[in-house]
Every structure is written in structure tokens, then in C-alpha cells.
Amino acid sequence: MPQSSPSPKRRGRLLRRGAAFVVLLAVAGYLAVQYVTGGTGGPGCEVVSDKGGPARYEFTPEQAVNAATIAAVGTGRGLPERAVTIALATALQESGLRNITHGDRDSLGLFQQRPSMGWGTQEEILDPTYSAGIFYEHLAKVPDYTRLPLTVAAQRVQRSGFPEAYAKHEPDAALLAAALTGRSAATLTCEGRPGATRTAGDADSVRAALLRDFGRDALQPTAAEVSGAKATPSPTPSVIKKDERTVVLPVPAGKDSAAGRGAGERGWQLAHWAVANASELHIKRVSYAGREWTAGNTDSTWRAITAPGAAEGASGAQSVRIVTTP
Known part of the structure; x- marks a missing residue:
């Protein structure tokens, strides 16, 4: 005598469990790949305050490379730590410190700079060293930028539609800048x-x-x-x-x-x-x-x-x- 088929309710439960199992396998596989390859899907780096306390920022290897480049370009131009903090906060807001190949209209790169607005060619803007350098070039032209609120200084360079957004990244940017300019020792x-x-x-x-x-x-x-x-x-x-x-x-x-x-x-x-x-x-x-x-x-x-x-x-x-x- 043939066995009866599972009820619709039971079939639904089986399908849901099967789907959940597939998702778990996919997540486990992805995390394993990230672990082996050092991928950029999760934190792997951390910066803390040299004064102790709870202040800390976790970020990925990809973000670390880009942040270090931004800091190196800034100090290489003889600019102060405040300039590096402004640049890092701007890149955190614009791209999450990732060198992305897309954005609003033709915006590209770490700072979402636009070729059509004279920031450089697409190839240049996607070079982190160039994009950081052209950002600092514009920032240095802002009168008394080191004394301005960070969001004001960043906005005078970026002309963003969301000028207040930069402020929320200042604490993390300040921690990164202190470490990546070398002012704070053994913190990254x-x-x-x-x-x-x-x-x-x-x-x-x-x-x-x-x-x-x-x-x-x-x-x-x-x-x-x-x-x-x-x-x-x-x-x-x-x-x-x-x-x-x-x-x-x-x-x-x-x-x-x-x-x-x-x-x-x-x-x-x-x-x-x-x-x-x-x-x-x-x-x-x-x-x-x-x-x-x-x-x-x-x-x-x-x-x-x-x-x-x-x-x-x-x-x-x-x-x-x-x-x-x-």
C-alpha cells in the first residue's frame, strides 16, 4: 500500500528548514573563505585610544589599507593631524573607506569624486593616493580649516547634499588619525x-x-x-x-x-x-x-x-x- 504524502503544512516546514540549512551553509562557507583569505567582509583590525578607556574602532583590512594611505598622503604634504582626521571622516561617510567604482551619478572612489566636476579622470580618482591628494589640495585652500568644525571643513570641499553626515564619523576618524600619523603608539x-x-x-x-x-x-x-x-x-x-x-x-x-x-x-x-x-x-x-x-x-x-x-x-x-x- 503506497505511503501517504506529507501534509501541506509539513511540506512547508520541511522547505523552510531546508532553506535555513542552505543559508547557514552559505554563511559558514563565506566566513571560512574570509578567514582563510583575509577577506574584507568583517572586522580584523582595531584602533584604540592611547589614553585608555572604552574608545575603539573596528574595521576591515581593506579599510585599514585605505586609511593608512590617506594618512600617509596627508603627512607627506606636511599637513597636520587635523587634516588627516577630516579626510578620514569624509571617506568614512562617502565610501565607508572603500575604493568603490560607483556612486551618485559619476561619483567614484574613496571620496566619491566626480570626473565631470573636474576632480580627475576615472582612473585617477580610483587611485587612492591620487584621490587623497586631490582632497587635501582642496582642503588646504579652505581658510582656517583646522579651526572649523569638522563637518564644515569637509562640506566646503565636498559640497555634499548631506553636510551634517560627516560629524558622526569624527570620533572614529580621530582615533585612526592619531594612530596612522604616529601620535599614539602601539594602538593599531x-x-x-x-x-x-x-x-x-x-x-x-x-x-x-x-x-x-x-x-x-x-x-x-x-x-x-x-x-x-x-x-x-x-x-x-x-x-x-x-x-x-x-x-x-x-x-x-x-x-x-x-x-x-x-x-x-x-x-x-x-x-x-x-x-x-x-x-x-x-x-x-x-x-x-x-x-x-x-x-x-x-x-x-x-x-x-x-x-x-x-x-x-x-x-x-x-x-x-x-x-x-x-
Whole structure:
């Protein structure tokens, strides 16, 4: 005798359960891929206040790379931390710190700049270094922008239809700016899983990325005040070790006369930049000023190191040491 078919109600329950199971499998698969590849689908980086307290901002490896570029371009132009904060808050509002290829009308990129409004070609605007640079170029023309409320300064550059929207991003942008300009030490960490966006895992690729964001200044420090005299920049300021996996960036002692910042700020900017780019550039370890960050640590903290010379350059000056994965 043939078995009776399930009732419509029971068939509905079975279908719903089946659909839910498929969704769970899809989500699990997606999260597994993100974990293995270091994808951009969820947080993986964090910045905290150097003053303690609950202030913190979680963001993705993709956002970290773009934020580090924005900060590097700003300091490379000799602009103050406030300018970097304004730029980061603007990019958070306009694109979520993602280099997107679409937007309102012909808006593109981190700052949603429009080719038709004279911001540059589509290719230029989709270059984060260019788009950050042209933003700062316009910001620098705003009279007394460092004294204006952030939302006013950003609006005078962007001419947005929602001018008050920038204000809500100021706390997160300020945390990022403090870390990525180097003013706050050991406050930015990432999980640092190797990314799939670039096959780099060598020192040459790290050098190329430094040149992309900082220009020659990253590899050739500007003259610094040392014992009352100008120091001569080293002709080989960055060193690739024999294993071709290590980049050493000497940080001149004293004050950087070009940017008006202390050596510690310069050093921590480079160190935080390296951590922000860890997934993309397959960076395994970063050390500076007696502290070390290692990719894959469950707590992703900067730990004290005691090995002799671990944070020193060949001349004895403090250096940022970046080690890539094999």
C-alpha cells in the first residue's frame, strides 16, 4: 500500500528548514573563505585610544589599507593631524573607506569624486593616493580649516547634499588619525591573515607600497636635528636582508624638520602603516621601539621585546623592522 504524502503544512516546514540549512551553509562557507583569505567582509583590525578607556574602532583590512594611505598622503604634504582626521571622516561617510567604482551619478572612489566636476579622470580618482591628494589640495585652500568644525571643513570641499553626515564619523576618524600619523603608539592592530588581493610576500613589494603611499620620503628620511647639526640622509636607508623578506626603515633621531614631527611619531606611523597593510602585503611581524606585533596572535597586541638589537638599525638608531611571510 503506497505511503501517504506529507501534509501541506509539513511540506512547508520541511522547505523552510531546508532553506535555513542552505543559508547557514552559505554563511559558514563565506566566513571560512574570509578567514582563510583575509577577506574584507568583517572586522580584523582595531584602533584604540592611547589614553585608555572604552574608545575603539573596528574595521576591515581593506579599510585599514585605505586609511593608512590617506594618512600617509596627508603627512607627506606636511599637513597636520587635523587634516588627516577630516579626510578620514569624509571617506568614512562617502565610501565607508572603500575604493568603490560607483556612486551618485559619476561619483567614484574613496571620496566619491566626480570626473565631470573636474576632480580627475576615472582612473585617477580610483587611485587612492591620487584621490587623497586631490582632497587635501582642496582642503588646504579652505581658510582656517583646522579651526572649523569638522563637518564644515569637509562640506566646503565636498559640497555634499548631506553636510551634517560627516560629524558622526569624527570620533572614529580621530582615533585612526592619531594612530596612522604616529601620535599614539602601539594602538593599531590587525589579525594580519595573508590576503588574496596581492601575491606579494617579499620585501620588494613592501618597498613598492611604501613608495606608493609615502613617496621617496619613506625610504630616504629627511634631514633631522642631531646634536645641533643637520644629519645627512643615508644613501641606503632601507635594507633588504639576504632572505629578501625583511625591510628595515631607520627613523632619524631628533625632530623631522620637514614635517615638524618627532622621530617617535614618524616611527609609529610607519609601524602602524605596516600593520594596516599586513593582510595585503603578507607581513608577518612588525617591530619598533621595543614593541612587536605578530600576525595571527589571538589578542593582536603589541608586545614588549627584549632581544638585543631587535628594534635597532645598523647605526644604533631606532628602526622599524618589517618581516614578510615566506
